[in-house]
Amino acid sequence: MRSKIISMPGILVLQKLLGGYLVILCMKRFQRSCVWQFLPGMHRVLFNPRESITDILARAEQEESTLTGFFEYYNANPNACPYTYQEFPQYFVWNKTQKIWTPRVRGFAIGRMYFVSPNAGERFYLRLLLSVVKGSKSFESSCTFNNVVHDTFKSACIARGLLEDDEEWVQCLQEAAIMKTGSQLRRLFSVVLTQCFPSQPYELWNKFAVHICDDLAYKIQTLFSIPHPTAAEVEDYRLYLLDQLLQESGKSLKDFLPMPQPTRNWSVIVGNRLILEHQQLILDAQHPNANTNVELLNDEQSSAYTTIVTSVFENKGTTFFLNGGAGTGKTFLYNTVATKCRSLGHIVVCVASSGIASLLLIGGRTAHSTFSIPLDVLENSFCSFSKQSLQAQLFRNTKLIIWELKFRA
Numbered sequence: 452m453r454s455k456i457i458s459m460p461g462i463l464v465l466q467k468l469l470g471g472y473l474v475i476l477c478m479k480r481f482q483r484s485c486v487w488q489f490l491p492g493m494h495r496v497l498f499n500p501r502e503s504i505t506d507i508l509a510r511a512e513q514e515e516s517t518l519t520g521f522f523e524y525y526n527a528n529p530n531a532c533p534y535t536y537q538e539f540p541q542y543f544v545w546n547k548t549q550k551i552w553t554p555r556v557r558g559f560a561i562g563r564m565y566f567v568s569p570n571a572g573e574r575f576y577l578r579l580l581l582s583v584v585k586g587s588k589s590f591e592s593s594c595t596f597n598n599v600v601h602d603t604f605k606s607a608c609i610a611r612g613l614l615e616d617d618e619e620w621v622q623c624l625q626e627a628a629i630m631k632t633g634s635q636l637r638r639l640f641s642v643v644l645t646q647c648f649p650s651q652p653y654e655l656w657n658k659f660a661v662h663i664c665d666d667l668a669y670k671i672q673t674l675f676s677i678p679h680p681t682a683a684e685v686e687d688y689r690l691y692l693l694d695q696l697l698q699e700s701g702k703s704l705k706d707f708l709p710m711p712q713p714t715r716n717w718s719v720i721v722g723n724r725l726i727l728e729h730q731q732l733i734l735d736a737q738h739p740n741a742n743t744n745v746e747l748l749n750d751e752q753s754s755a756y757t758t759i760v761t762s763v764f765e766n767k768g769t770t771f772f773l774n775g776g777a778g779t780g781k782t783f784l785y786n787t788v789a790t791k792c793r794s795l796g797h798i799v800v801c802v803a804s805s806g807i808a809s810l811l812l813i814g815g816r817t818a819h820s821t822f823s824i825p826l827d828v829l830e831n832s833f834c835s836f837s838k839q840s841l842q843a844q845l846f847r848n849t850k851l852i853i854w855e856l857k858f859r860a
């Protein structure tokens with residue numbers, strides 16, 4: 452039911468409509484008491500910039516937060532009625548000056564912990580524990596379940612059955628493993644890690660690593676000229692590749708402990724990873740069946756194909772604008788041109804204005820990420836990459852840029 456504030460005349464009309472009965476719904480605004488939850492030693496400390504750093508640190512050591520104050524209360528009163536941290540403000544009030552919780556003598560407040568995104572890792576799991584563990588005396592006791600002290604807040608949540616199992620991600624990856632290539636699976640796995648928050652990423656990895664990286668031994672052989680890569684080298688390289696994908700979303704393997712880290716510095720061997728990605732596309736395009744689409748082109752596509760490809764091979768540096776109605780085969784043509792050029796060893800950068808459109812292009816990326824285009828483009832805006840950057844190296848080696856634009860009427 453939607454609630455609405457009704458004016459006095461409105462109430463009189465309602466009263467008439469309801470035949471003289473007037474139902475008054477009393478609404479009371481409850482006070483909310485918001486409490487912080489910080490990881491050990493990570494609470495906020497206010498300081499005066501003129502204070503000495505040793506004083507600030509000494510004070511920070513001593514300072515109680517609402518959470519450590521809650522622990523302190525149960526340490527001092529072990530027989531007190533056990534409440535969760537979330538419930539605690541209903542019965543106790545935080546004295547900001549003395550930094551202690553005192554029993555609430557009047558009023559009513561609903562306890563509320565500040566929101567923490569699942570992306571925040573351990574802080575999210577600590578918050579989850581604090582909403583169920585009663586009368587906790589320390590961080591350690593929040594992590595204890597059935598007399599077992601867990602190393603991380605997350606494993607304590609798993610032991611308590613607070614996290615959903617990863618069955619849906621297992622099924623998703625199982626299905627994808629049947630149909631998708633190793634590199635597509637790696638990308639999917641990085642999306643599962645960054646967007647779906649699986650409770651046990653390492654277990655998922657162990658289950659699917661073989662499928663996710665079934666192409667890696669071949670890749671190492673062809674790209675790095677290592678004729679017989681060992682299992683440990685393959686494992687290390689697949690962790691490196693996954694880490695690179697996570698970094699595109701501003702994350703890394705360190706955010707998903709206990710996932711292992713790559714030990715070898717593959718970046719040195721790989722050199723420019725952007726060029727390396729294109730070398731892989733070149734290898735794919737050199738497959739005997741890669742260029743069969745040329746034969747499928749209709750007359751118009753074929754004429755555009757010949758004009759573009761000839762211009763590229765003759766280094767004419769021409770700009771083409773290809774226009775056509777929806778579904779007339781423009782993307783099909785772009786991919787055919789790109790594959791042809793790649794099959795002859797050239798780098799072709801394919802970009803689109805949106806992420807979804809970029810997925811239709813082989814090796815496609817968004818124009819914004821490829822060219823570092825700022826989101827708000829002003830008269831004096833420019834693409835922010837330096838001459839020495841990996842991007843600049845890539846563009847110096849690029850033969851053709853295909854940019855898919857979508858216009859909406």
Ligand SMILES: Nc1ncnc2c1ncn2[C@@H]1O[C@H](COP(=O)(O)OP(=O)(O)OP(=O)(O)O)[C@@H](O)[C@H]1O
Pocket residue numbers: 747748749752775776777778779780781782783784
């Ligand atoms: N010559 C061709 N032979 C076989 N299939 C083709 C051919 N040209 C296009 N197609 C198919 O037609 C469909 C539409 O083509 P495509 O997506 O390339 O069109 P488009 O012009 O890019 O569309 P939009 O403007 O909506 O993005 C696709 O499934 C594509 O594979």
